[in-house]
Each structure stands twice: as C-alpha cells, then as structure tokens.
Amino acid sequence: MFSIFKWTFWITVWVLIAGFFHYTLPQRDIVRIVNTYEERQDLEGWTRIFWSDAADQVSSPVNRDVQFIQAVRPDGAAMVYRNEDTGWGWPPYFKLDTANLYTEANDAKSTKAAPEWYLIKHYGWRNVYWSIFPNAVSIKPIEGPNVSKGLPWLNIFIITIFLTVVYGIWIRWRRFRIARIDPTFEALEDDIAERSAGVSRWLGTWRKK
Amino acid sequence: MFAFARLLFVGFIVLTVIYVCLSFYSRAVRRGKLRAQWHEGPQDTDKETFVDEGLADYDSSLKRKLILGVYVVPLVTMGIIVYLTNHS
Numbered sequence A: 001m002f003s004i005f006k007w008t009f010w011i012t013v014w015v016l017i018a019g020f021f022h023y024t025l026p027q028r029d030i031v032r033i034v035n036t037y038e039e040r041q042d043l044e045g046w047t048r049i050f051w052s053d054a055a056d057q058v059s060s061p062v063n064r065d066v067q068f069i070q071a072v073r074p075d076g077a078a079m080v081y082r083n084e085d086t087g088w089g090w091p092p093y094f095k096l097d098t099a100n101l102y103t104e105a106n107d108a109k110s111t112k113a114a115p116e117w118y119l120i121k122h123y124g125w126r127n128v129y130w131s132i133f134p135n136a137v138s139i140k141p142i143e144g145p146n147v148s149k150g151l152p153w154l155n156i157f158i159i160t161i162f163l164t165v166v167y168g169i170w171i172r173w174r175r176f177r178i179a180r181i182d183p184t185f186e187a188l189e190d191d192i193a194e195r196s197a198g199v200s201r202w203l204g205t206w207r208k209k
Numbered sequence B: 001m002f003a004f005a006r007l008l009f010v011g012f013i014v015l016t017v018i019y020v021c022l023s024f025y026s027r028a029v030r031r032g033k034l035r036a037q038w039h040e041g042p043q044d045t046d047k048e049t050f051v052d053e054g055l056a057d058y059d060s061s062l063k064r065k066l067i068l069g070v071y072v073v074p075l076v077t078m079g080i081i082v083y084l085t086n087h088s
Helices: A002-024 A046-050 A098-107 A153-204 B002-040 B047-059 B062-066 B069-087
Strands: A027-042 A063-072 A078-083 A117-123 A135-142
Touching: A002 A153, A027 A078, A027 A098, A063 A098, A063 A117, A078 A098, A098 A135, B002 B047, B002 B069, B047 B062
Parallel strands: A078 A135
Antiparallel strands: A027 A063, A027 A117, A063 A078, A117 A135
C-alpha cells in the first residue's frame, strides 16, 4: 500500500519535471510562414501562466494585444506561434526584439505555390483547448523542408547538468540515510517489538491455560 | 527597466549567498589540507602558525579569486544569451 503512494508520488514528480523542461527548453520546427496577426487576449484564469509577464508594466492588465505568427509544417499541419517578449523574467531567453521578429516573420511569408522554408526556434506548447501558444524566439531561412534540424546541444547540456546534480544529491542522501536514519529506525522497531512482546506475554497470563 | 533591476537585485542576492558559502567551504578545505601537510612535513613551526601562514598565502592566491567566477559566469552567460537572442 505504501509503495503505491511512493510510486505515484515519484512518477508525478518526474512527469512534472519532464513537463517543465519540455515547456521551457528551446525546440526547432521547420515551417512555412503564412501570415501574422495581432489579437486582443484576455489574460485571466490559470492559463495566465502560459503568457508572458508584460515587461516593465507596473500594473498587470486584464487583456492586451498579442502578436501571432501563423505557419504550416511540411506535412500540412497548421501551427500558430505567439510572439512576445520574455524580457528579464522567466524563461531566461531575454527576448526583447519582438517587434524585429514580427518584421522578419512578415518578410518571410510565402505561398504554397512558391514555398520558402524557415527554421523557427520556440519554447512552449500549443494547446487548442486551453488556447495557449508556443513563443517564437527566432527564425532562420533554410534550404528546404528536409534539412536536418541538428542535435539540440544546449538541451542535452542542460538536462545532463540537471541529472548530475540530482544524482549527486540522491547519492549523498542515500549514504546519510544508511548511516544515520536507518539504524535509528531499526533500534526503534526493535524497541517496539520488545514492548509488544511484553504486552502479549502479559495478555497471555489472562488466557486459560 | 524595473524588471531588469529586479533581476539584477535578486540575482545579486542569490549569487552572494552562493559566493559566501563557497568561500567558507573552500577555506575549510584548505585548512584541512594544511593540517594534513603539517602532520606529514618537517614540523619546523608549530601547527597554528603553519596553518595561519598557509591560509594567508591562500587569501592572496589566484585560486581564492577564482571564486568570483560565481558572479562572472552567470553575467557573461546572460550577456551571451541576450546577444544571441536579439542580435543574430
């Protein structure tokens, strides 16, 4: 019974960590940019966390205009990115050139007949039910839709460092537990076992022989 | 500018905590090494003077100053990210 709780707990923790990294670390998509638009967005409710914190705004507005970049993947699937400053907040992309990126995206539009392909770096998730969009960070022209996206070196580096730190903490905690906590609990258990044996002996004296 | 100031302020506090901890830790490690060295060595001076002299040398060493990297590395990383995101 206890092990079910234990497993549920640790699986939840690791799923949350994996989700955090999947959301925050950069990803690359190969797309054809179709159009851009601006739309007023209500920034309320729990999905507020999926929009940027408006940079340097003293009051947090309830709604504001957000820029979007509409794109199509090589397989024809639609993809929409938002284009927002991350400013000096989280995640630490320090993106301050939203207006420039919007201009580049507008310059990069192409039609289905004469497609121009772009590698778009972004972070975040697209979810149609929650109406959330990944944030585009940069775009770069590429030869065609079949060009390799390259190995995500930065992501490998960050995740390796993170796992190393977790392993370091875990191994130290384990040593500490074996050296200090386990003996204490064992002594406690022995003590309890002795006492309960004493109690049952005493109860035994009341039983009919 | 407010967000930038806040980032610098919070970053400075966090890094200072790390810097102080690391300084004390590094000094303690050095002290332990000096003691071990004294026990192995010729023992011309008494242990206290030997360790104190060794620590004085350590205080003016380059190794001691490398701990300042706690401030330098994140700042440089931040500068590089700002450049790469906004200018390339």
